[in-house]
Amino acid sequence: MILPVKISGLSAGYRPGHPVLKDIDLEIMPGDFLALIGPNGGGKTTLLKVILGLIRPMSGTVRVFGRSPGDETGRIGYVPQMIPGATFPVTVMEVALMGRLGLRGMWRRYTPADRLAAIHNLHLLGVADLAAEPMDNLSGGQRQRVLIARALAGEPDLLLLDEPAASVDQKTQESFFNLLALLNKKLTIVLVTHDVGAVSSYVRTIACINRVLVSHGETLPAEAVARAYGCPFELVTHGVPHRVIGSAEGSGDSGGEP
Numbered sequence: 001m002i003l004p005v006k007i008s009g010l011s012a013g014y015r016p017g018h019p020v021l022k023d024i025d026l027e028i029m030p031g032d033f034l035a036l037i038g039p040n041g042g043g044k045t046t047l048l049k050v051i052l053g054l055i056r057p058m059s060g061t062v063r064v065f066g067r068s069p070g071d072e073t074g075r076i077g078y079v080p081q082m083i084p085g086a087t088f089p090v091t092v093m094e095v096a097l098m099g100r101l102g103l104r105g106m107w108r109r110y111t112p113a114d115r116l117a118a119i120h121n122l123h124l125l126g127v128a129d130l131a132a133e134p135m136d137n138l139s140g141g142q143r144q145r146v147l148i149a150r151a152l153a154g155e156p157d158l159l160l161l162d163e164p165a166a167s168v169d170q171k172t173q174e175s176f177f178n179l180l181a182l183l184n185k186k187l188t189i190v191l192v193t194h195d196v197g198a199v200s201s202y203v204r205t206i207a208c209i210n211r212v213l214v215s216h217g218e219t220l221p222a223e224a225v226a227r228a229y230g231c232p233f234e235l236v237t238h239g240v241p242h243r244v245i246g247s248a249e250g251s252g253d254s255g256g257e258p
Helices: 044-052 092-098 112-124 140-153 170-183 222-229
Strands: 005-015 018-028 033-037 059-064 076-079 158-162 188-192 205-210 212-217
Touching: 005 044, 018 044, 018 205, 033 044, 044 059, 044 076, 044 158, 044 188, 076 140, 092 112, 092 140, 112 140, 140 158, 140 170, 170 188
Parallel strands: 018 212, 033 188, 033 205, 076 158, 158 188
Antiparallel strands: 005 018, 005 059, 205 212
């Protein structure tokens, strides 16, 4: 069986001799909904960049749908972190259409099929009525939905999301994660998050990373996760609410991961 992601002995980082990730072994199964947790600077975003082919491994092997990272970018949708204060001088429809670039080529004009796909995904995300609106007029939750519509426009099999609900309120988060659970019926999803409690009843598996893979599975040992965060941690179990007790800020090297 060809897995969406298979990682063996991975070490990776931004400077030679200074790996952010060390000796990571991780398999992501088809149809999984994986929450990637860990302290700031622990390597979560770095791992996504390796899967996307944006960072080359220092050692180890990474296979994405059986090929090298970067060779299957058309099968991956990516929603990056929201940057506070960022401006978007484009409309919602223009952003959604950007997801078609990988399918049609950079220099070809958008086709009617591209526009149908874009509006379909905007409908799916509940923001089609905003198609003509400038992105700058949208709330944080609306922007995230548009960015997911852009990622889905490329018809991916794997969806990577980096802290997608960090800037939205609790009610919007719940609606957002319900939407991801719906998308998970057709897509494999990897979600980087700090708010484990918010996603615990939606995800299938959880992986805790603090430079090394601390634990991975439907249930994570509380002791292992507590060591990773440097603070007490309630038992992390699929479908059971849980939370970090105390602050995880400052545990790990926050300067190691941009």
